[in-house]
């Protein structure tokens with residue numbers, strides 16, 4: 001599995017001219033995802049920490065451009081990383097909005113950790129999952145169809161939260177204090 005180093009990630013971030021606030025958001029998602037992964041590793045869950053780190057840092061790599069183009073940034077971020085020779089990182093990025101392969105009973109995966117961490121960070125602050133979800137509904141739930149899709153996403157993410165924390169010795173609302 002080929003993973004870009006942190007230096008390479010930042011080179012790409014500069015090249016894609018990411019907005020500073022999106023870089024700050026991505027760094028906080030990385031902090032959350034890596035912290036949770038560390039604790040899961042300690043609980044003997046097999047995870048590739050470098051994959052989590054790069055996937056989290058780069059999850060919004062094409063988002064700045066998407067404001068101009070209207071592209072689906074999860075999809076194009078995945079394609080970009082694939083074209084650069086990092087398919088595994090692309091796979092994580094491609095699933096950061098919605099998981100394509102959520103298996104309720106499997107061990108937590110790198111893609112799930114990045115997906116969940118993104119739902120705990122509003123701008124660059126760690127917030128509750130409900131707070132983040134209320135923001136997403138407010139900003140992206142423009143039509144009844146959109147709201148319906150977001151609510152089913154909410155259900156899935158809520159389940160994912162339970163699955164991840166099932167292996168940890170602290171509660172979701174203690175996360176901000178643990179970091």
Ligand SMILES: [Fe+2]
Nearest residue numbers: 059060063096
């Ligand atoms: Fe995103």
